[in-house]
Amino acid sequence: MHMITSVGVIGAGQMGAGIAQVFAQAGYDVRLSDLSQSQLDAARSRISGSTGRAVTRGTMSVEERDRMLDRVQITTALDPIGAADLVIECATENEEVKKRILRDLTPLLADRTVLTTNTSSLSITRLAAVTDRPQRFMGLHFMNPVPVMKLVELIRGIATDQATFASVAAVVATLGKTATTSEDYPAFIVNRLLVPMINEAVYALYEGVGNVASIDAAMRLGSNHPMGPLELGDFIGLDTCLAIMNVLHDGLGDSKYRPCPLLVKFVEAGWLGRKSGRGFYDYRAADGVPVPTR
Numbered sequence: 001m002h003m004i005t006s007v008g009v010i011g012a013g014q015m016g017a018g019i020a021q022v023f024a025q026a027g028y029d030v031r032l033s034d035l036s037q038s039q040l041d042a043a044r045s046r047i048s049g050s051t052g053r054a055v056t057r058g059t060m061s062v063e064e065r066d067r068m069l070d071r072v073q074i075t076t077a078l079d080p081i082g083a084a085d086l087v088i089e090c091a092t093e094n095e096e097v098k099k100r101i102l103r104d105l106t107p108l109l110a111d112r113t114v115l116t117t118n119t120s121s122l123s124i125t126r127l128a129a130v131t132d133r134p135q136r137f138m139g140l141h142f143m144n145p146v147p148v149m150k151l152v153e154l155i156r157g158i159a160t161d162q163a164t165f166a167s168v169a170a171v172v173a174t175l176g177k178t179a180t181t182s183e184d185y186p187a188f189i190v191n192r193l194l195v196p197m198i199n200e201a202v203y204a205l206y207e208g209v210g211n212v213a214s215i216d217a218a219m220r221l222g223s224n225h226p227m228g229p230l231e232l233g234d235f236i237g238l239d240t241c242l243a244i245m246n247v248l249h250d251g252l253g254d255s256k257y258r259p260c261p262l263l264v265k266f267v268e269a270g271w272l273g274r275k276s277g278r279g280f281y282d283y284r285a286a287d288g289v290p291v292p293t294r
């Protein structure tokens with residue numbers, strides 16, 4: 001089995017930045033790629049800000065932080081990604097976008113490269129089929145915020161071989177995270193359970209069962225969830241939540257997974273949650289305190 005020392009991450013959004021950070025902290029050389037230079041610059045600031053907190057608390061020295069940041073190279077090109085030992089596709093949750101990236105990337109890959117996707121819901125087998133290496137392709141699903149959350153879901157496609165699975169599981173252990181295995185069904189385990197709950201919270205809002213503050217307080221204080229479901233939807237990204245509901249609805253063919261029309265409308269309005277400044281809360285107040293919108 002080839003040693004994995006370098007990692008290529010495609011897509012520098014909230015997940016790509018967090019994944020780049022945890023690999024760099026664990027000593028891997030990271031290449032982070034995105035179409036947009038501004039997203040890459042924002043990812044660098046996000047990593048710097050996130051580790052800045054550790055420096056302030058004294059859990060990381062300034063030198064360690066600087067060495068970690070030096071291990072993350074950013075690029076708008078795809079070519080440098082192809083030479084990495086492990087690649088993690090981490091772009092927008094859209095099957096066509098992911099397939100286009102994987103098709104473009106395939107001719108650039110070294111023979112040894114293990115290819116993975118951080119998809120929240122899409123079929124690993126279908127994504128693998130557009131590459132030249134379905135046997136060395138699998139789902140590697142990190143949770144948000146990546147530096148904090150302990151779990152990584154591992155998902156085999158139908159063709160994933162045991163050596164690939166074992167090497168990816170070994171890499172997860174070096175990050176200090178715990179892996180669980182899920183089968184390749186729509187949205188796997190975490191999002192099969194979590195995102196319908198968020199969608200149901202949007203239905204409760206849509207039907208007037210409660211307002212944003214009462215629905216979130218009910219689940220925070222009544223079920224000990226660290227965030228209310230609407231706050232969590234905003235945190236994940238309402239576009240991503242809607243994409244996951246659509247995959248569940250289409251893939252399992254059960255009306256219980258139909259996305260709430262209010263969720264659809266928010267995404268159509270560009271109200272995507274934290275990342276766009278507005279979702280079920282407005283994040284643009286001068287004092288930084290989120291304000292419920294309904």
Ligand SMILES: CC(=O)CC(=O)SCCNC(=O)CCNC(=O)[C@H](O)C(C)(C)COP(=O)(O)OP(=O)(O)OC[C@H]1O[C@@H](n2cnc3c(N)ncnc32)[C@H](O)[C@@H]1OP(=O)(O)O
Pocket residue numbers: 050053057119120142143144145147148149190191194226227232236240
């Ligand atoms: C959609 C998918 O495909 C799958 C998914 O990811 S689903 C989403 C899964 N994630 C969740 O459910 C998250 C739910 N929320 C939480 O667990 C918590 O609210 C939270 C961990 C995000 C924040 O916790 P909190 O106690 O309110 O905040 P806070 O006290 O500021 O932070 C706790 C710690 O996390 C760190 N932290 C918080 N956010 C961070 C971030 N984005 N990056 C790095 N560190 C972060 C803080 O620095 C702090 O560290 P220390 O304890 O060492 O000081």
Ligand SMILES: NC(=O)C1=CN([C@@H]2O[C@H](COP(=O)(O)OP(=O)(O)OC[C@H]3O[C@@H](n4cnc5c(N)ncnc54)[C@H](OP(=O)(O)O)[C@@H]3O)[C@@H](O)[C@H]2O)C=CC1
Pocket residue numbers: 010011012013014015016033034035036039090091092093094097101118119120121141142143144235236237240275
């Ligand atoms: N949000 C979450 O809580 C979680 C998300 N995930 C999964 O991780 C993936 C990324 O999600 P997240 O980081 O939240 O999404 P974001 O919207 O924050 O980021 C996606 C990034 O991908 C970029 N991108 C789009 N197309 C391409 C392309 N062709 N080549 C390179 N980059 C591209 C986007 O650029 P631009 O903005 O310019 O379009 C953006 O920077 C998704 O598959 C999602 O389902 C997994 C676990 C948790």
